[in-house]
Ligand SMILES: Cc1cc2nc3c(=O)[nH]c(=O)nc-3n(C[C@H](O)[C@H](O)[C@H](O)COP(=O)(O)OP(=O)(O)OC[C@H]3O[C@@H](n4cnc5c(N)ncnc54)[C@H](O)[C@@H]3O)c2cc1C
């Protein structure tokens with residue numbers, strides 16, 4: 013049987029530079045990473061968010077991009093920001109602004125959705141997982157090896173069994189009575 | 199043995215030229231149309247669709263399965279959760295039922311449907327539910343389900359786990375339940391010597407989980423069914439009240455919309471899941487005398503807690519949901535340990551900033567456990583602009599049950615030795631001991647503060663013998679239509695309080711049997 017390669021992913025939905033910076037600034041506020049995280053990590057984070065956006069239906073994608081723009085601009089409305097938008101705030105001010113939105117009844121849904129997107133992408137970064145000591149792929153490899161070492165024959169037999177003919181046994185038409193019984197509440 | 203030359207699953211790379219039996223009609227406007235014909239066309243290859251397809255194909259019918267999602271194989275699955283949700287789930291796993299609180303739900307979209315990403319729990323429909331369906335919905339034959347369950351269990355290899363695959367998080371859950379004196383049972387899962395990799399939600403990388411991708415889909419192919427992936431059905435074609443086929447669109451090799459597709463068939467089985475099925479019926483203009491297409495959505499609302507222990511837990515080592523706490527099943531709650539990767543945990547925790555960092559730093563000592571509630575209210579799927587719109591208003595009663603269930607789960611986890619528990623309620627402080635569990639009841643938890651999710655959507659084209667109330671008859675045939683069946687989670691007349699996959703498969707088996715009996 014010819015084997016196809018896995019379908020490629022959709023091309024990422026490109027964000028403008030400014031919004032890539034918004035994503036990075038949000039990650040600093042939401043995930044509180046150590047200070048020495050390399051700039052390349054934030055670039056990879058933005059790449060990941062772009063890939064996620066591509067998997068959304070058009071309306072949701074537009075909504076999320078709109079939410080990022082709204083959040084980026086919202087910081088400029090705070091007097092102490094001196095008209096700087098979110099990605100241009102210092103990390104301390106950026107965290108404070110995120111906190112204000114999180115606590116605000118009106119802005120909480122916006123802050124929450126952005127937190128969800130950014131936190132998911134952040135903790136998917138290989139370097140972040142490695143720093144946590146989380147190496148699921150090693151466990152998968154080890155557990156899979158153990159499985160085949162112990163059960164290879166049973167596994168092969170079980171996999172083959174699913175293709176064996178076993179036509180449905182037709183009962184001697186009890187059905188009309190059953191329907192009548194059901195209708196009569198019996 | 200069945201034919202060894204089973205047709206491979208066709209994907210976007212094959213549309214249109216390599217699709218067996220297809221003819222392409224060139225059109226000057228609106229693009230070419232690829233046309234196919236068969237006895238029965240099945241829409242969707244998940245728990246319902248793949249089973250119907252395999253049974254009908256083995257029964258001698260010429261079957262085509264159309265699947266919107268792509269074909270991903272066991273070798274493609276791994277621990278990259280981000281890539282998996284983008285490839286295997288509908289809308290990146292981020293669907294929402296609108297309401298207060300909004301409820302996030304997930305469905306698979308790939309060959310194998312949600313069975314590729316599900317947890318593999320395989321439970322028969324509880325007797326009391328079958329009895330309720332018989333009594334309240336006049337569903338026929340509920341007393342004769344045993345042989346369908348047995349057949350399904352054989353093909354999906356439903357059984358208990360090998361003991362060495364159970365991880366520490368599940369043992370802690372069991373220990374907590376036993377110390378409380380609560381009933382706790384080992385789960386039955388569809389697995390062939392599962393390795394305990396804890397990757398079920400992102401595709402099983404060993405093939406141990408017998409999703410339809412590796413069970414019923416190959417079985418259908420082996421009996422001659424053609425399985426065409428990357429093809430979304432937009433409409434059921436109707437002539438009067440008779441379904442005569444379907445129309446849709448395939449993806450081109452670049453992932454953009456490709457050719458239009460028309461499949462002419464004498465029978466159409468819709469098995470697109472409880473959200474897409476009613477949306478498809480509605481946009482096709484199917485009229486039900488019940489007016490109930492899309493009504494009756496139930497979804498087993500879930501809430502999860504994150505319990506931090508002193509000891510290393512490493513919840514990703516070992517199968518998830520090895521046990522279920524059944525003590526409160528009569529009250530409509532189930533509890534289980536359900537490890538999720540750090541990304542998903544961080545996304546859903548009610549914390550941010552240093553508080554989030556602190557919890558995430560303890561990820562390797564966390565037991566993530568959830569409660570599932572058998573809901574008492576229903577929501578609705580509408581069809582707006584070609585897409586489903588899902589609404590669901592959690593009832594006050596279910597809200598209280600979620601809070602009570604969560605507090606019971608916290609009691610259990612403290613009994614097992616938890617030091618701190620993060621709740622699924624925003625604005626409610628973490629708990630640090632059993633005495634604080636009472637705080638959960640001290641003041642009401644606002645609806646909007648609750649983080650409620652689900653992976654079980656059911657009941658939007660209900661079966662039963664009353665055509666004024668039910669969309670389909672007891673065997674999935676749409677009332678008042680010819681040649682049109684539904685065979686997926688949409689059929690449930692009520693929630694079932696346990697994991698739904700096996701019920702869907704058993705119903706699909708008997709629907710196929712009935713269809714074969716009546717086939718001329
Ligand atoms: C993460 C997760 C965990 C779960 N865990 C469990 C568990 O442990 N045990 C259990 O019993 N249940 C579990 N479930 C639920 C269970 O998997 C589903 O209830 C079941 O698979 C639903 O079957 P279905 O046939 O209704 O739909 P699905 O299995 O979702 O299949 C529907 C298929 O139809 C396709 N489709 C939809 N629309 C179209 C269209 N227009 N054209 C072509 N194709 C279309 C979809 O892409 C999909 O592949 C889980 C679900 C999820 C998402």
Ligand code: SF4
Nearest residue numbers: 392393395396398402
């Ligand atoms: S835990 Fe078992 S069934 Fe789940 S993905 Fe791993 S091997 Fe497969």
